[in-house]
Structures are given as structure tokens and as C-alpha cells.
Amino acid sequence: MSQPPPGSSQDVSPPNQPNVGTAQGRRKRGLSLRSQLLNKSLASVMNPFSDQKGRSGQIEMANLPEINEPGQSTAAQTELGAGLNSSIQYNGSRSPSPYIDDQKNGHVSTYTLELPDATRSTTRLTVGSNMSNMSGHTNEGLPRGRASAWSRRVAAGADGDGSFSLKILGFVAKVLGRDTAVSDGSGRQIPLCVNKHKANATFGAQFYSESADAYIDERHSQPYCDNSITSSKYTVYTFLPKQLRAQFSKLANCYFMVVAIMQLIPSWSTTGKFTTIVPLLIFISISMFREGFDDWKRHGHDKEENNKTTHVIRDEESELSMYDAHSVSTIITETMSVGGIGDEELFSSSLLGSNNNFLNKAVMAQYNMRAQLEKWKDVKVGDILKIDNDEWIPADIVLIAVDNAGPEAFVETMALDGETNLKLKSPHPEVSKLATKAANLKNLASLFTIEDPNNDLYNFKGQFSLNGRDYALTNDNIVYRGSTLRNTNSVLGLVVFTGEETKIRMNNVKNPRTKAPKLQKNINYIVMFMVVVVVTLAAFSFMAQRLFYNKEHTKMWYLYNADATLAATFMGYIIMYNTLIPLSLYVTMELIKVMQLLFLQYDIDMYHVETNTPADAKTATILEELGQVSYIFSDKTGTLTENKMVFRKFSVCGSNWLHDIDLIAEDKSRPKELSRPSATLVKSPVLGSSASTYSVVRASMELGSVPQSSKWKASAQPQKAQDVASSLYILRHIQTHPNTLFSKKVTMFLLSIALCHTCQPRNEHTNINLSSYTLNEFEEEINLEEDHDSKITYQAASPDELALVQAAKDLGFIVTDKENNQMKIKTFPDGFGGASKTDTYQILDVIEFTSNRKRMSIVVKFPDSRIAVFCKGADNVILEHLKNSAMAKQKAKEIALNSRDRKVQEAEIVLQARYSEDVNPRPSLGTLRSHTSIDLSHINAIDGSATREDQDLADVAAKAKKSLQITQAKRYSIDENNDGEEDHVFVPNDKLLVNEEFLLEKTLEHIEEFSTEGLRTLLYSHKWITSDEYEQWAQDYNEAKISLQDRAQKIEDVGARLENDFNLLGATAIEDKLQEGVSQAIEKLRRAGIKLWMLTGDKRETAINIGYSCRLIKDYSTVVILSIDEGQETMVRKINKTSEDLKAGRLAHTVVVIDGATLSVIENDPLLLTIFIELCVHVDLTICCRASPAQKARMVNCIREYNPREVTLAIGDGANDIAMIQSADIGVGITGKEGFQAARSADYSIAQFRFLLKLLLVNGRYNYVRTSKFVLCTFYKELLFYLTQCIYQRYTLFSGSSLYESWSLSMFNTLFTSLCVICIGMFEKDLHPATLIAVPELYATGRLYKAFNLKVFVYWMVLAAMQSVGVSFVAFFAWGFTALKDNTTLPLGTAVFWALVTVINAKSLFLEMSNVQWLAFAAFFISVLGYGLWNVLIMFLSRPKERAIFYVGWGLTEFGSDYTWWATVFVLVTVLIVFDLMVKGGKMVFFPNDTEIFQLYERDRVMRRIFEQNALYELQQGWFFSRDKSTTCSFFINQFRKIFGGEKTAQLSEAIQDENLGSALYRKRAGTNILPTELPPSGDGFAIKDGDFEFPQMDGYEILPSGKKVKIKSDGIINKLGKRIGRREVDDDVDAILEQRMKDMDEEQNNDGVAR
Secondary structure, rough: OOOOOOOOOOOOOOOOOOOOOOOOOOOOOOOHHHHHHHHHHHHHHOOOOOOOOOOOOOOOOHHOOOOOOOOOOOHHHHHHHHHHHHHHOOOOOOOOOOEEEEHHHHHHOOOOOOHHHHHHHHHOOOOOOOOOOOOOOOOOOOHHHHHHHHHHHHOOHHHHHHHHHHHOOOOOOOOHHOOOEEEEOOOEEEEEEEOOHHHHHHHOOEEEOOOEEEEEOOOEEEOOOOOOOOOOOOOOOOHHHHHHHHOOOHHHHHHHHHHHHHHHHOOOOOOOOOHHHHHHHHHHHHHHHHHHHHHHHHHHHHHHHHHOOOEEEEOOOOHHOOOOOOHHHHHHHHHHOOOOOOOOOHHHHHOOOOOOOOOOHHHOOOOOOOOEEEEHHHHOOEEEEEEEEEOOOEEEEEEEEEEEEOEEEEOHHHHHHHOOEEEEEEOOOOHHHHOOOOHHHHHHHEEEOOOOOOOOOOOOOEEEEEEEEEEEEOHHEOOOOOOEEEEEEEEEEEEEEOOHHHHHHHOOOOOOOOOHHHHHHHHHHHHHHHHHHHHHHHHHHHHHHHHHHHHHHOOOOOOOOOOOOHHHHHHHHHHHHHOOOOOOOHHHHHHHHHHHHHHHHHHHHHHHOOEEEEOOOOOOHHHHHHHHHHEEEOOOOOOOOOEEEEEEEEEEOOOEEOOOHHHHHHHOOOOOOOOOOOHOOOOOOOOOOOHHHHHHHHHHHHHOOOOOOOOOOOOOOOOOOOOEEEEHHHHHHHHHHOOOHHHHHHHHHHHHHHOOOOOOEOOOOOOOHHHOOOOOHHHHHHHHHHHHHHOEEEEEOHHHHHHHHHHHHHHEEEEEEEEOOOOEEEEOOOOOOOOOOEEEEEEEEEEEEOOOEEEEEEEEEEOOOOOEEEEOHHHHHEEEEEOOOOHHHHHHHHHHHHHHHHHHHHHHHHHHHHHHHHOOOOOOOOOOOOOOOOOOOHHHHHHOOOHHHHHHHHHHHHHHHHHHHHHHHHHHHHHHHHHOOOOOOOOOOOOHHHHHHHHHHHHHHHHHHHHHHHOOOEEEEEEEHHHHHHHHHHHHHHHHHHOOHHHHHHHHHHHHHHHHHHHHHHEEEEEEEEEOOHHHHHHHHOOOOEEEEOOOOOOOHHHHHOOOOOOEEEEEEEEEEEEEOOOOOHHHHHHHHHHHHHHHHHOOOOEEEEHHHHHHHOOOOOHHHHHHHHHHHHOEEEEEOOOHHHHHHHHHHHHHHHOOOEEEEEOOHHHHHHHHHOOEEEEEEEOOOOOOOOHHHOOOOEHHHHHHHHHHHHHHHHHHHHHHHHHHHHHHHHHHHHHHHHHHHHHHHOOOOOOOOOHHHHOOOHHHOHHHHHHHHHOOOOOOOHHHHOHHHHHHHHOOOOOOOHHHHHHHHHHHHHHHHHHHHHHHHHOOOOOOOOHHHHHHHHHHHHHHHHHHHHHHHHHOOOOHHHHHHHHHHHEEEEHHHHHHHHHHEEEEEEEEOOOHHHHHHHHHHHHHHHHHHHHHHHHHHHHHHHHHHHHHHHHOHHHHHHHHHHHHHHHHHHHHHOOHHHHHHHHHHOOOOOHHHHHHHHHHHHOOOOOOOOOOOHHHOOOOOOOOOOOOOOOOOOEEEEOOOOOOOOOOOHHOOOOOOOEEEOOOOOOOOEEEOOHHHHHHHHHHHOOOOOOOOOOOOHHHHHHHHHHHHHHHHHOO
């Protein structure tokens, strides 16, 4: 043992170590404590550097010997224990610690350390990290990185908490949202130690801070960031500065702030000092409060996320006290047997127990460890988490232990990368074998070196040191936050990244921008224009005043030659005219948007019944932008799809079959159609358990009720007739004809589906109450087997495999068990009614599926000892490995050529139709139809009929299919060789079945058909091999699997040797189910002019298949795949060639597909990025696959920067979509299966993608139109009213006198013209929702800024100026010169004021508002009549103190009794309204817009019915859901009846106290007849009687699909005009229904002429 060096200073105790001799020891009785003390005693005995003095101190648990499992020798235990402790050698009898030497300016004195793990801390993370054994030790003290960081912290004081300056810098960085951590690229070091308090002593470096109770981040000498996440826009520090910037980005606020400052200057303002600044501050505060409230809701969602709980492994050793040697000896004496401590059975029985797994709570408690429940926000770097099955991962963790059947854990990463396949993750074997056992976990100490935080989800670098060796960590060892543990019991993981430093959060936008609507920019331009107008009017008035003053000032004796300064005069005019820009513009807009937000949230059509999820709005700032969207960036998984795979079709023996068992099961689960009214009602969710597909198959086969037709329609081709027989037919055929060649081949194909997979069956046993058996006991026992089989479920790493094995189960090949490479399959050779048969198949080997191989193989030993190899994979891969691969390639080439010819013909039809529209525009012939920008040929599809283009495309496909069938019939004599029992069932005979050419051609034909329907295809093949062949191959394969170099490549090469000379079995087609209504929604969004991009992390093939399914990719589309694997030059040439073809018009429909790796290369080249973005803007669809969240956000930003005028919308449902959602102008979250992360961070959230139609086409367009009309009406009334003030100045020598009484003038915007603009901003509906859904082209109104632009604004301002000039001169000449009783200013001003109030309200509420309702009339009368009451009020209020100018106190009694004054008011109102009507009518006749034309269409009853029929699917909930009566109306009625008498209206809660009141339980006497309102026993929950519905008299009326009762009117002028617009045909592109009606009318006229 080494001696202390001469001259050494006195011993310094280690940190946090108690002094010897203190009275800290307490005795803790019990076996657990005694066992621990025994271990401590052993550790002290075996510690080579412990002397008598040292042993009397604290016993370190970290120095315990590793306790091995029973069976390991005691010598090995002793050697291991010695090795653990002998590696630490101190120069002295006690363990010294670093101290500060004041004479050396804070130099840290170190002690000599020899610790294998600690020496590895000098080896930091590099690119070349591997499993190399690092030899060589260092005795130079602490690791350099940790020593320097600790030196800085010690110099700063406070145990490394940092100095005051560091705290100030940290605070500033927090406010600015910046990261102050500076990385040197060497990574971070994280100790793996259950007891973090002993990390410093164990590893000989300062990793842990006692004050912060956390590990220290070297980058800034502060604790690692916590695990809290923030998706809100503001914090306490950033809210005020960001909101002030946002508020003053509105130019009007800046303008009013300047005016307010001018008013504060003495002698400048004639309207007071605080009349602008106070309202401005109030209005800005209201806007900031609303924005803060919206963000407060986001903070609530963050709090919900951060307060989720998880289990953290905690060490409870702190509860123990320090014991001296005497206490230890006493406990040892009491607990040890006579045999001594070396007895191996003592360790195995008393300490370890039978199960030493980390899941064993008792064993964990023995070592003072337990899984403590902690909130996510309290998880810290270095914690060890225990994650159970189906739990979310709260932080980025490195796996250290897995409790499962194998060493791997299954992780679902849909929320990260959008992939539905489960990922295999596993801990490193070296750390796993220690961390799995509780005893070893207690003593486990290792140093992990991890890369610095970054946003790369697909790569990870790290290493750890253990027992003097370094081991590499890869992406297979880490699990990221946002993942979910699946099909795994439990795992342990070391937290390496937390909170905002996790991978998924690093991909998000750090500082989300404050979103502002595009309309605000236009309003700013208008404000600038109005500022120019104000300055111009002020300058004109100022010059006129000076001219008149210089000319007439000698006559103005009453001024005594006094004159205001020039500045005061000019600024006074500016302050006088500043009301041309309404101060309340923005705050009134905020109120309007609040109401618009409520309408959106309460929209019943966007309510998802199944999940009880309504639409939600997080912000009202950008509501109008919902009506202006030009680009939609959509995720795929969970947004477009349901994350559910369904086995839909298959091809075997040259015949294809439809597997629609799931649809049959759904139909059986739903109640039958009851009556005519129920046919239009929404199908409510089914109550109770639905029938399983397996049960449906058994019931159908036993009853022989095989359906003749299927309801399934391909989402990619919904018009295509599905003339394919059901799979139930083939199942019945092989059961009734088991010995035919066809049945044997089909059986082998279905068996291959049941065998070739990696699924694990799960049996859900049901408890049977034996005492409940009845007389039907025998029947129940028969059904018991069926019930047991239906309860079998499967675990799979891929949803495709799950769908395949479930389909095999449906078709009678049930995988019942799979253990120890033995798979049991139950079949029914004699049918489901006969006895079942269970065979056991031995799985010899599995060649796994990889992205490079694109296939999977399994070697199976049959019960008769034959060995078969089954292989499934992509069609092009399997064809190359067939026995007759040359023939297969030739047939594939022929099928591809036929398909290409068909697609070329389809593309030519589309191009020809497009060319005809461009060259031969539709003539007008005097109709208003020519003025619409909408292609009315789309209306052909409204009544269910297809357009001519769609019909031509269908004809081309039908002709191509018919031609191929004729050729095949002649070549193979198919009609003569059909053994099908029915006409629509094709079962080839043995002659065709032995023809390999026929089987290949038909299978490839079916694969091509499946692909065009958007289905995912797989080919199945098999071959037989001998035992010798397998044994020879298996030996090489096992060697490849254990190879240390190029293992993956060797496995692939050896596996490929067996995968050849296969025989084709058949093909399967799997449907990746779309969400309900996705394809229809996408088609209507396309018609609305919105381009949709698909940004997904999934594979390229999957993304393309979904593109076909949802009709984003057409059958005739040109798909351009950009890949860096082809070379950058080739890719650039392809981009340029595609751009040239697009400009030349040679491509009918173009789709660009790019992957994340290629996109990274493009992003690094600015020139290449520019041409790529230009290409993407002009193509019809862009698909980005394998894209990271950061790449999604960058693509959105590129489009926003390329065309800032266009509005972008991003929609997704996972955490990987948050960055994209925050980057887009509008973020929409789907409350889907990937969690609520996206919905919480989004601006708006909906439950289904199809709700985008109502959100954008209806609510969004309404909001845009409402906001636009509100702004236009606001500026219109301001200019119309205040311009009269300027005109009046010519009669007052421009003295600044007001035409209007001051109190009335101040109340103009508040009392008399506020309700009209508020009503039009809240309740305007220019078109019916059904029209907007049926004709999505009307969405162009907002997308192209048609309702609010410079042209429209100038039109309104010119109209206001003309009316203002007109009313001023007409009023002056009509009353000013002919006043009989009162020729003062008051009657003239009052007449003009009342006329303008009437005209402004009438125009806003009746002329501009399309849906005039009682609120409009109420607002009109309140405003107009309210002004009359106002005049009476101020008359009485002014009498005590009469003002000399206006004579308000008695003026109304004078001119109010003069009928000529009332006539003047009437003339003024009439002239203005008639003038407005003339202008509006002329515009309607000569320059109508789309909205005005379709308003006339809506007046036609037939057209309205067609619109509603086409929008029935989207609007049915709002039409057919029951509505409660208005609570407000009911309240007033009840109050009225309460006061004046009458019965109170019964409330629903009073009428129905229990939903089961009509059941038999509430009948007074048992055994009586069923009540009329009682539900039938064992019914489906529906009891509808004829008396429940009223059928009113329909004479002269018609009920529309919306339930609206419309009177059939005789043809009037408006109706005839509507018919003329809607029905007159001018070319070939006409509505089919209208054309037929015109023909019928012509025939009737001809018949009448002949009759005459």
C-alpha cells in the first residue's frame, strides 16, 4: 500500500462524507437491512486499501462486489470483488478530494487516480468510435474536460451554480429564446449509476451537483435542461415585447400613436388631449389580452403533457445510516449461518431469491431500489427509467435492459417518422447482462459518452466504458421521445437527452413566429392611403384657410387680428380629419373574430361522433386566412390514413378474389334500415361488440349465405365496378372440392400466408361460469371452440403482416400457437361444421426482410418431415428468383407496355380537353354564364353523373381491359376451361393450372390492376428442398449470423443462395385504409385550386401507393422520381427536362417524388434549390418521403418565401409534424392515433382530414368575406361621413367649424354605425354552405383576393366620395336655402347625419348582406331609431346650459315640426339608396362576379336541390342531428309566462330523468304487455314507429335534402333570369341534367306545335 508523500497537507475528507465518530448511526432491523450490511462488511473486508481507520468510516455501496447467479464459483466472486475495488488506489489512508489553493489562484489540487472507467473519460466521442479496447491508463488526475469545467465552477463559487454575470446572460438568452450552450463536438459524458450522489466518488470527476440535484452540462457549467417542453408562442418574459411588436406592426396603431402624441402638445388639438391615447391603449390591451388568452390555452396543453407520469429507478440508500465495525459485526453474527459467508447457497437463497429480474419488486427492495412514479417534467439526464408496454417514451433513452421473450424491444415511431412498422431496439449485450439483474444493477457503474444534441433522427453516435473496454452505441440502442413501447413487457433506459434537447424537439421551431394574416398587410396599405388622404385634405383646408383669411381677415373684426400659428392650424386640421381612419377598427375586428371563432368551434359538421371530438381553435388572429389557402402540406400516416391495414384482394391460380369480410361484419353489426326517414339520418356509432371477421366467415359458410355483390369501392377508382367474386366462394370451393388441383394450389397459397411471417399469437382466455349451463349446454360447447378461435389476436412488427395473418385466420388457417420455433396451425378440412385439424410446423430459419432485399423467406419443416422454403416480397424481386424468371420478365414487360399505352391514351384525352378549353373559349350569347371564372363543366358531376373527360377515361380503360381479355381468351381458351359454378366466378381447370405462362400473365395482370387501385401488393412463392441441402446451407447461414465483420452483407449473400428456383403461388393486395372521405375531400380541394403536398417520413413505395389511393396520383400521371443515387447531374437534367415539358404543355398530370437524402443535397445548393422549388410550384403534386421534421418545415418555408402572397397550411397529427405546423401560415392538427402533440401546437384542430372541406371552403371563406366586407364598410362609412365635414368648410371660410353637433359626432362610430358593420362581420353568408361544398371553385374568391384588393377598395371609396359630395350639395340646396323655420346649422347637420346613418345601415345590412335575418332588422332599427331618441335625449340634457352655436336645447322642436325638413331627410335617403342600387345593378348586369351568379343559381329550386345533394355527405350532421331549442328564447318565454301566467316550457332534463324509463323495469306489473315506447328485448337500440314521423301535406312544396321546405313558385322575373343563367347551353360542356331538361322542353314545344 502506498504511503503519503512527504510534506503532504492534512487529510481532506471526500465530498459529502461524514466524519468518523459522529452519532449518525441508527439500527434498521429486518432481513433487507442485514443483507445490505453483510454486503457492506464483505466490501470492507475485500477492500485492499481500507485500514482500521478507514473501515470505521462510511461503507460505500458502490464498492460492493458483484454478486453472481447461483452456479458461479466463490473464487470468481472474490476475484470480481477484488477487481472492482483494487482498481482504485489512493495515496493516503483516507480518500482526499479536490480543494482550492488560494495561493495558486484557484488551482485544483488533484489526487492520483487509477480507475478504468474514469480513465476512459479522457476518450471523448469521435467519428471513429468503435468497440476497440482502449489500453493505457492515466495518472495525471481528473479528465481534462471535466477538470476545466469544474475549475470554472469552483472559481465562480456556489458549487458550480455560476456567477451573477452567467445568470444575467442566461436570462437574456431565455428571453430571446437562444441557446447559450457551446459545444466543442466531443459530446457529453453521463454516468450510469443508480445512486447519482456517488457518481463523483465513483468516477473521480465532478459530474453531479448537490445543490441542483442533477448532473452538470459541461457546455455552460449548469445543470442539464429539464424535461419540460413548451409549444406556446410566449413566455412571461417574451409576451410583452413580442406583442408590442405585433401590435405596432399594424400601421393604424402607429398612426394613432403619432396622432395621440400630437394631441398632447398644447394648443394643437381642438378635440382634447387624451381622446386618442386612452382608447388606443384600451384597444391594444384588449387585443393583447385575447392573444395572451389563446396562448394561455397552449400553456395548459403543455402542462398536461409535462405532468404525465413515468417510473424512475431510485436508490433508497440515503435512508440508511453509517455503521461502525461493531454494529456490522453484530448484524453479521445475527444473520449469518454457521457455514460462514462463503457458502454459495447463502447468496442464492437469502439474497437473490428465485427471480433476480429488475421487475421483481421484492428483490429490488432488498437492494434499496424501487421504481418511483415521477412526472415527465421531473425526469433528468442520468435517470434510469422503467417503461412498460404501451407507454410513451418521455425522453431520449439508451436502452440498458429489456424484459421480453427476446433481447429486442419493439418500438412504434409513427409520431416521429410516420412509419407504421415497429422498430427493433435492443440494449448493448455487455450492459444488458448486468442491468437486467437487480443485484448487478445496484453495483453497475459505467460512463456513457453521447453525441451533443442534434436533430438527426436516423443516426446516433455514442460509446460507453465498462471493465476497461469501450463499446460503441448505434441508432439501434436508443429510443427517442415520442415513441411508444409495443409488444414488450418492460425496458430500462438511461436518459441522455431531455426536454428541448430531445431529438423530436430539436426538429421543432425554437422560436415560433407570431402569425399575422395576409389581409393585415392590405389593411396597412389602405391605412397608408387614408393617411395620404388625411394629409391632403388637411393641406387643402389649410391652404384654403390661409387664402380666405388673408382675403377676409380685415372684415373679421371679432378676431381682433388674432391668428393661430401655421403649425397649430395645419396640425389642427390633421387631428380633425384623423377620424377618417377609425380608431376602433382593430378592436371591433377582434370582437368579430371572437364570434367567428365560436361559430367554428360549434360547427356540428366538424364534430366527430366516434371520438366525441369537436373542432377547436387556438387563435382568432388568422381566421380569414382559412379562406385564402393556396398550398396544403399534409402528413400521411394518421392524417390521410387510419394506420390500419386490411387484406383486400388476392390472386391465385390465375383468378382474383375480393376479401370484403370486414365490410360484411360491419353491416351485420349495424342495425337494419328501418324506415324512410332513417335513410337520410347519419349512421350512429354501433353500441355493443361488433362481430369479428372470423365469426362472419363461419356463419356465412355454415348458412351458405355468400353475398352476390360487394359494397367495396377502390378509393383510387370509385367509379370502377368491382365484378370480382368474394373470397367466401373460393373457401367454399376448396371445402367442397378438396382434391382438385385448384384446391390444392389455393390451400398451399393460404398456408404460405399463414406460415411466412413473424407474428406472435396471443390467446385471450375467457372465463366460463360452469353454473350457468342450461339445456343448450351441448350447443354452447360447440360454439366454445369458435369463440376461442375468434379471441386469438396477433402481435406483429408490421401492420402488413398482421393483416395477412388475420386474413389467413378468416379463411380457415388459424395460427394458434408459436413457441420454441414450433408453429401450430388449425385448419378445417371438412368445413367449419366438421372436426378441426391442428398441425405443427417447425420453423428452421428466417431470412428477415430488409429494405435492400425487399423480401422475406422462411424455412419450414412440415409435419411429414418435408422442408419447404416460402418467400414473399415485391413483385419485381420475386420474379427474378422464380424458376422460369425469363418468362416472368417477358410477361411483365408485355403487361407494362399495355399499361403504358393505356396511360398515354388517357393523357392525350386530358391534354386534348385542356387544349380545347384554351383555344375555343365558351361563347356568351348574351348570358351571364360567360362572366364566371368557374368551369361549369364540373357541375356535371354534381348530380352523380361523370364529366365527359371522366367518361372518356373510363372508356379507354374498359377498352384496354376488354382487348386484353379477348386476346387471353383466344390464346388460352378461357371460356371453355372455367370450372366455376356461377357465371361471375372464374375457376380455371387443370389444363390452365399446369400452364405456367397463363398463371404468370394473369397474376401480373392482377398485380397491375391492384396497383392502379392503390393497393400494396406482395408476391408469394415456394420451393421444396432436401434435408442435406438445408443442413449445408444452415451451417453457412449460422456462420454468417455470428460473423463479426460485414455480418449484414454475409447474411444477405448466404440467404440469397437459398432464394432461387421458386414456384409462384399467388399475389396479395393490402389496403392501407384511408380516413373516411379523404379522397373526396382531396378532389374538392384540388377543384378549389389548392395544391396539396405530401410530406412523410415513410418509405417511397408506401407514399406513392397512398398517392394513388387518395387520388393525388392519377392513372395517367407522369411520376418523376428524384434520387441522389442517380447522380447529381442526372437529377438536374431530369428536373430541367420536366420543367421544359411542363412549359410546353406536354404533360397531363405531373408528380414529383423526392426522398430526404436527396432533399438534403438540394438544400445545400442554393441554385439547385431554386430550380427545384420552381418545378414543385408548377407540378400537380409533390411527395417528400423519408423527410425529417426539420426538412418538412424547411419545405414549407421555401414556398412561403417563394411566393409570400400565397397562404400555406400544414396539417398533421404527430410530434414530427409540429415544426411544419408552426412554420406554415396556418397550422391544423389532427387529434389522431399518434397522440395530441400536433393538435396542441396547432392553430386549429379537427378530428378528421375530411373536415378540412367545411373548415376551408365554408368557414374559411365566410371569415374572409365577412372580414373583407367589414373593413370595406368601415372605411366606406368613415369617408362618406367625414368627407361632408370637409365639403361643409367652403361655407364657413374653412374656419374648422363642424357641421354636426359635438356629442353626436363623438357617438357616430360607437352608437349609430357600429352594429351594422359588426353584423356583416359576424353573420354574413354570401352563399349557402351546400353551394360552396358542391362548387369548390368558388373558393377562389379568397385565394385570389377577389373580395378585398385595390380595385375593390377604390370602387368603394369612389362610391363613398360621390355619395358624400352628392348628399352635401343636395342637403344644402334642398334645406339650406329654403329653410322655413330654422336656418341654423343644427337642422342641416341633423338631416345629413340622420340620412347618412340610415344609408350606411341600409347598405351594410340589406344591400351588402346576403342572408338578411332578424338580427339585421334589429340592428337597423336600433341604429336609425336610436339616433332619433338620441336627439330627444340631448335636447333635454342641453336645456340647462344652452350652447350658442347649435341651439340644441330647443332646435328639434322648431325644425322637427316642419314637414319640409322630414321631406329633405327622405329625399337624401332615397337619392343615396337609389344611386347605390343603380350602380350595383349596372355592375351586376355588365360585370357580375362568381358570387352574384351563383346567388341567382340558388334562387332556382332545382339547382339548389342539386347543390344540397352533392353536399349531403359533408353537411348531413348539421341537417339531421337533433337540435335543442334556443336557450335564450326559452328563457324569455318562460319569464313572460311566469309574469303573465301560463305553463312553463318543459325542459329536456325534466322530461327525461333516465334513458331507461321505457324499459320493463319501470312497468308497474311484471308480465304485462310491452309499452308502446319500450325498446324490444335484445334489440339493436332502435324502435321507430310510423307515428313517430309526420308527413305534412306537400301540395305546392318540396322538401330539400337539408330538410328545408321550399314553395314551388310560379316563374317570376328573377326565377326566369336564374333559369336563363343556369340552363341555357352554349357549347358541348354542359350540365347533363340541364341538357336533358332543355331537350324535354323542346320536345314538349314540338308536340304542342304539331298538335296545333
